[in-house]
Amino acid sequence: MTQKVSVDDELARDFLEEMLRIDVFEEETKERFGEGEIPGFVHLSGGHEGSHVGMGAAMDDDDWLAVGGARLIGQYIAKGVPLPEIMAELYGRVGGSNEGHGGQMHVSDVDRRLYGHAATIGSGQNPAVGLGLAEEMKGTDNVAVTTIGDGGTSRGSFHTALVFAAYWDLPVVFVIENNEWAISTPAESLSPDRLSDYGIPHNMPTESIDGSDVEEVYHTVSEAIERARSGEGPTVIESRVVRLVPHFEGDKETYRDEEAYERAKEEKDPIENYRERLLENGVITEAELEDMVANIEAEVEEAVEFARESPEPEPEAAYEHVYKTPLYGQGDRR
Structure with a gap:
């Protein structure tokens, strides 16, 4: 039976186009990484595209996205960071959105309301709460959406963020992307049946949804954002997806059941399923x-081509953005 489309045709085509944009960009990233053009590690978003695109489409331009987890490129694209700036950042070049300082895991773009990943997994939710508090204090109706993986919910910092968001009734939407694996540890090792249940002790609305269905993500996150925007506080959403790629390029994935893995690729590919639905x-x-x-x-x-032509940072750039200068008001001293 054909699954109906629950949004207008233009928006549906936009969803598919954005998911394909993530996929094509990441396939090229994989190739460039394999050729040695991109330094460091690469973590791709295969299986998360519907979650990223549905979430991004639900947000207004002035809403913050504080990213978390490891699969981040799709989130950068969904928030509207231009592809050349993302690619140049992956290359570590000055044309990147962070002038080459951030690399794949730490793209940020304050002008586009993208708050970059913190240095450790599971620690980006407290800044998101701070952003929500700041917007409330300024009297705006802007919302902070923040993402985290299933493994990251084991960090105490995540639970601290829930406490403060609930206590202050802040406009924050927590999206837990449960892709079934915290690197090589299965998510079923975690206590709750639904990871969104972490919000229950804080009296937050909670939802557990099929994150591979871009339309379901869009509707659910839109409703949570609307609640936050109207002063009804935070929400916790579990977006259930399947990681259809290795944890990082080079991961041999010996911990996964091969038969179940292949079945997931056939059944839970958000792009292929949505493509067939629209056709x-x-x-x-x-x-x-x-x-x-x-x-x-x-x-x-x-x-x-933009990334390749963009120059590498000068050695002195390593000292930029390390400290805020002048420090502690020294510039005011006579």
């Missing part, structure tokens, strides 16, 4: 889909 409902044609992919491939190619 069956007559929202898009194969020819339109081919044009869409070709245009995205051209965008990604331009992003790679």
Whole structure:
């Protein structure tokens, strides 16, 4: 039975295009990493695209996204950071959104309300609470959305953030992307059946949804944002996805059951499932889909060329953004 489309055709096509943009960009990232052009490690978003795109579409431009977890590239794209700036940041070049300081795990863009990943997993939710408090104190109706993986919910800092968001009734939406694996530890090792249940002791609304369904994510996060925007406080959402890629490029994944893994790839691919859904409902044609992919491939190619042509930072750049200067008002001393 064909699953209906619950949004208008234009928005549905936008969803598919953005998921494809993440996929094509990441496939090229994988290739460039394999060729040695991108330094460090690369963690790709395969299986998370529907969660990222649905969440991003639910947000207004002035809402904050405080990213967490390891699968972040799709979140950067969903928040509207231009592909050339993301790719240049992956390359460690000055044309990146952080001038090459951040790399793949630490892209941020304050002008676009993207708060970058903190240095350790599970510690980005407290800054999100601070952002929500700041927006409330300024009298805006802006909301802070923050993401975390299933493994990150084991960190005490995550639970501290829930305490303060609830106590101050702040406009924060917590999205837990449960992809079934905290690197190599299965999420079923965690105590709650639904990770959103962590919000219950704080009297927060909670939802556990199919995060591979972009429309379900969009509707659920939109409702949570609307509650927060109207002064009804925080929400915890578990977005259940399947990690369809290794934890990082090079991970041999010996801890996964191969048969279940292959079955998940067939059944829970958010892009392939949504593509078929739109084709069956007559929202898009194969020819339109081919044009869409070709245009995205051209965008990604331009992003790679921009990154390659962008210069590497000078050695002195290592000392930039380390401290706020002048420190503690020294500049006021006579």
